[in-house]
Amino acid sequence: MPKRGMLIVLSGPSGVGKGTVRKEIFSREDNTFHYSVSMTTRKKRPGEVDGKDYFFVSKEEFEKEIENGGMLEYAKYVDNYYGTPLKYVNEMLDQGKDVFLEIEVKGAMQVREKVPDGLFIFLTPPDLMELRQRIINRGTDDLATIDKRMEKAVGEIEMMQNYDYAVVNDEVPKAAEKIQTIIRAERWRVKRFLPDYKKQLGLDDDQQ
Numbered sequence: 141m142p143k144r145g146m147l148i149v150l151s152g153p154s155g156v157g158k159g160t161v162r163k164e165i166f167s168r169e170d171n172t173f174h175y176s177v178s179m180t181t182r183k184k185r186p187g188e189v190d191g192k193d194y195f196f197v198s199k200e201e202f203e204k205e206i207e208n209g210g211m212l213e214y215a216k217y218v219d220n221y222y223g224t225p226l227k228y229v230n231e232m233l234d235q236g237k238d239v240f241l242e243i244e245v246k247g248a249m250q251v252r253e254k255v256p257d258g259l260f261i262f263l264t265p266p267d268l269m270e271l272r273q274r275i276i277n278r279g280t281d282d283l284a285t286i287d288k289r290m291e292k293a294v295g296e297i298e299m300m301q302n303y304d305y306a307v308v309n310d311e312v313p314k315a316a317e318k319i320q321t322i323i324r325a326e327r328w329r330v331k332r333f334l335p336d337y338k339k340q341l342g343l344d345d346d347q348q
């Protein structure tokens with residue numbers, strides 16, 4: 141059986157640039173990660189593709205998935221559900237592939253409970269005014285929603301301490317580079333040290 145893949149979780153406040161940085165990482169030729177497409181009840185934005193950006197479903201369909209135990213994690217965010225379908229993540233990890241999640245902080249903490257050996261990276265804005273400006277520039281929210289997102293952002297940024305790493309999204313290529321470096325370093329660390337620990341603990345590969 142192949143070694144289980146690594147689960148990488150990129151999180152942070154809405155509007156910080158998670159989607160932008162993730163797309164930058166995935167556009168690079170050397171990308172080997174598998175993106176887990178989330179499920180949501182929010183409306184499709186112009187240009188978004190069902191099954192690529194999100195699986196767009198109704199509230200009833202989403203709640204049925206939750207009931208059936210089909211979600212690795214989920215959260216209600218500004219009146220909509222967002223969640224990670226469990227099946228794809230498990231299948232990829234079992235095949236030894238590295239899976240990349242881009243999710244908000246409540247969901248990330250649920251994943252932390254379930255997959256403690258995942259790699260948790262927090263993307264943070266240079267400052268709050270810049271975050272507000274980015275949400276305004278994106279042009280997808282009215283002023284009331286922007287205020288709701290900003291209120292939430294303060295609490296979300298406090299969650300930074302629960303992550304393995306924090307990366308400032310000042311410039312997109314730089315932030316993408318830092319995240320790739322962290323993942324490479326973590327991979328190397330696990331590859332380099334895990335066999336030693338296993339030997340010391342008298343475990344063979346299959347027992348871990």
Ligand SMILES: Nc1nc2c(ncn2[C@@H]2O[C@H](COP(=O)(O)OP(=O)(O)O)[C@@H](O)[C@H]2O)c(=O)[nH]1
Binds near residue numbers: 155248
């Ligand atoms: N918990 C959780 N959050 C998600 C998931 N997919 C997306 N999100 C987050 O939900 C929030 C709102 O997403 P969205 O409406 O697409 O806005 P955007 O990501 O800010 O463009 C963002 O912080 C997303 O990262 C998911 O599967 N689970």
Ligand SMILES: Nc1ncnc2c1ncn2[C@@H]1O[C@H](COP(=O)(O)OP(=O)(O)O)[C@@H](O)[C@H]1O
Binds near residue numbers: 158
């Ligand atoms: N480093 C950056 N500098 C300036 N603008 C950025 C940067 N990263 C992202 N943005 C812009 O900020 C807005 C929010 O980015 P997005 O990726 O949708 O955030 P998130 O997925 O975290 O909600 C978008 O308009 C995006 O183009």
